[in-house]
Amino acid sequence: MNGPQAHWLAHGRRLHLNHGPIDLVVEAFGEPDECRAAYAQAVARFQTILTELVEELPELRRPACSIPRTFVGATARRMETAVAPLAEKFITPMAAVAGSVADEMLAALLSGRRLDRAYVNNGGDSAIHLGKSQSMTLAVAGTGHGMADRITIRAEDGVRGVATSGWRGRSFSLGIADAVTVLARTGAEADAAATLIANAVDLPGHPAIHRVPARDLAPDSDLGGRLVTQGVGAVAPGELAQALDNGLAVAEDFRRRGLIAASALFLAGQTRISGSVALAAPNKHKAKETAHA
Template sequence: MTQAGYGAVRALLDNGLHHFQHGPIDLIIGVDGEPACVQTGVEAAWQRFGSILPELVTELSQLRRPVGDKTTFQTPVAQRMGDACWPYRRGFVTAMAAVAGSVADEILQVILQAAPGLRRVFVNNGGDIALYLSPEETYTVGLVSNIDQVRVTALAVPTIAPDGTLTVHASQGIGGIATSGWRGRSFSMGIADSVTVLAVTAAQADVAATLIANQVNADHPGITRAPANTLKDDTDLGDRRVTVDVGPLPETIIRQALTHGAQVARQWQADGLILGAVLVLQGHVEAVFPALAEPCRYVA
């Protein structure tokens, strides 16, 4: 493991992937291409990586405020966050809804600028993925709706049994894949186990996944909610009620919630904000796929 300025650390994993970590930012990076180009791209990413968190800290108070018509940011990743959230400013959204995807986008751009000609690059920031595919390349991601399915072995290696896999093709123009839901790392106001969004950038996918997951919602005695600020002091959600538990639901409630979320996803797809989405709630799936010549392949 190598440590750089600002406290960032890196490691080359046994499978050839690169692990960059700095505070809450935890990246897994895969780069395919000629070895010299791969090395150049990874080193450029490492040089940029250490300064991202300090930059975000300088704008943290503004990043936690609702995005509005006059919201502006100064640093590159914060600007990505604001740009991704801008189309949704008429509702409640803070730029933090796009933080993971924006960091992934920034590192992806640095790699591609430093090393053109790579075949495939992905930057996975806690499940939110920035993706580059050269012509004819594909990328397959496992979809996990329940984080409790992650098991840690005696060797401390996490293993995951995915609910399904999603394969995307270079021709689809998908540059970002992000997932949100009440079981995830961040709070959700909805009841979706997971909402995975496909978009042109990871930042766009990140904020849309968060907001669509909020729309997969219903009222039922089996749903437990609490004010966000009673669960985490520094949350950007204030006293808005977030989901802390979802018990078994009747199929009518599940279908109602998924249908509402899918309607929002289809509208945003028509508006050009996202390319597609997969919504999951208690074993039920609603898919909104891109209308492209090379369709996504989802295998449950």
């Protein structure tokens, strides 16, 4: 595995950081000198973030409990803090790894800087910064509408993290959701909650759903022998609706408890919304200054 890599994407507006499984797109908006300094800080922080996680990986793969454990690394602590309130269900800190990395990198980007807006996109799980009166438009994938929908987040909304989970994504899922997008106070909280809501969008034991033990696909998976979804066959519309309602019940519980701000659940063209998520009309033209979730 190569060491940490950093390079500019087209037009020099976005910074791409890559190291092993971590793949980030970073963009800052503000005065040029402040943005340059912020990018330099992000590159410096990125040099050790993966190494720090690897050092504590065995414990990060163990199930969480309601009393947070003590971790050395800042990113690992973010992961544990995000999953502890959800520990009544099976969850490990790895459920929040992508969002926690985004949060940690955003914190490094912002430290001592004056930026109008910024985001760190970690493979679709994002941490965002919005100054007073600022807003940002997010493109939400996996909606089943054939193109991305848009969500606009304003500074006053209190949302600083957006994450998406589902069986078609890069991580394993116990459920059958095409995608579950969650808005929360941090990327870590959004990531952990999206994982559990997507797991709950399910039809346990349904013969049309192909599942495989996680360890058969990845021997070191934190999910061990739990069955993860690898295919969804023909399922009746009413059953799809029931699966979505199962996930919606979890999403509503999280929202009532103040763990998330809102969520959108997608499965085979059907949708459920929890909270005030205003999905804009699909737009085939990429919006200016858009972060993808």
